Amino acid sequence: MFNLIAIKDTVPVAPKAFGLDPALCIQDALNKKFANKLIPDRGLGLSVFDILTAEDGRVTWGNGQMYYKVSFRLMLFAPFVGEVIVGKVLSCTPSYIRITLGFFEDIYVPPSLLPPNSMYDENERRFFWYSGEQDLDATALANTLKSERFYYDPGEPIRFRVDTIEWHEHEPGPPVDRSQTTEEDEEKDPKEKAGYVILANVSEQGLGLTNWWDEAGDEYEEEAE
Template identity: 90%
Template structure:
């Protein structure tokens, strides 16, 4: 789920930071540039793991900033297809179940990847799974007893398998009124706004809410809930040395 990649880049340090430790200034500048930014076709940048090399800084004419050529390792959130992860149910819509890991929320379970005999309950506004052995149609599922249904409750731990990963590059459109733009952004489906989308499968045995399968209903550990905003924002291009660094 977490990988390291080696990157070469040039970062500026402002004159007001010249009296500080250069290593800390460089790391801070790299984190501002890469943390919570999408690295195309690789994953979501989390934080600088370590700095491998750094050349002597050079001041360029005109702005007084010190530029350092550095190579470093960046920690990525980059799950692979088929990996099993535990998160929490964030929300349900008639189209999908949305899952959060605390720092990443663009994980979606479409209805096609739910267990057989699953259906969206319009009254409860969430999906449920009926564990009967025989397949049922929508009419029969709607008539099942609520006490026999297993609902996907928001806030509950859920175990899923990564089914596929989608990358979307959103290009800016023509200028619009700021108020109108904010209203449109609020109405837009979060899945459509995301640049990095994970489609999750919960149709197999052992997947779904963990309390369905764990006798004591114990919660498993999931990723630390460190907040990262705007997962759809891309990092500036650097030189990526390799796909995975040991």
């Protein structure tokens, strides 16, 4: 889920920081540039892991800043397809279940990657899974007892498998006047705005809310006793 990549870059340090430790100034400048930024086709930059080399700083004419040529290692969030991860359910819409890891929230479970006998409950505004053995149609699922349904509750830990990783390029548009934005603009689907999207699969045995399988294990132990 986390990788290290080596990068070479030139870092500017402002004159007001000349009296400070250069290593700290360089690391701070690198984190401002790369932390929480997408590295195309690689992953999400988290923080500088360490600085490998740094040449003597040079002051250029014009702005008085000190420039350092450095090589360093950056920690990335870069899960691979097939990796199993535990996050938390963030929200549900009829189009997907959204999952958060705390520092990354563009993880989505579309209905096609839910287990059989799954359905969106319009009243509860959540997806649920009915664990019956037979495959039911939408009408039959809608008539199942709520006590027999397993709902994807927001805030609950969920185990998923990375199914697909998508990169989307968004062309920068004209400057937006925030005072003129409408509620529709503010409520635009976050999946459409994301540049880095993970599609998650919870249709396999052991995936889904972790407490489902904990409860199943407890019941099995009780029956064995």
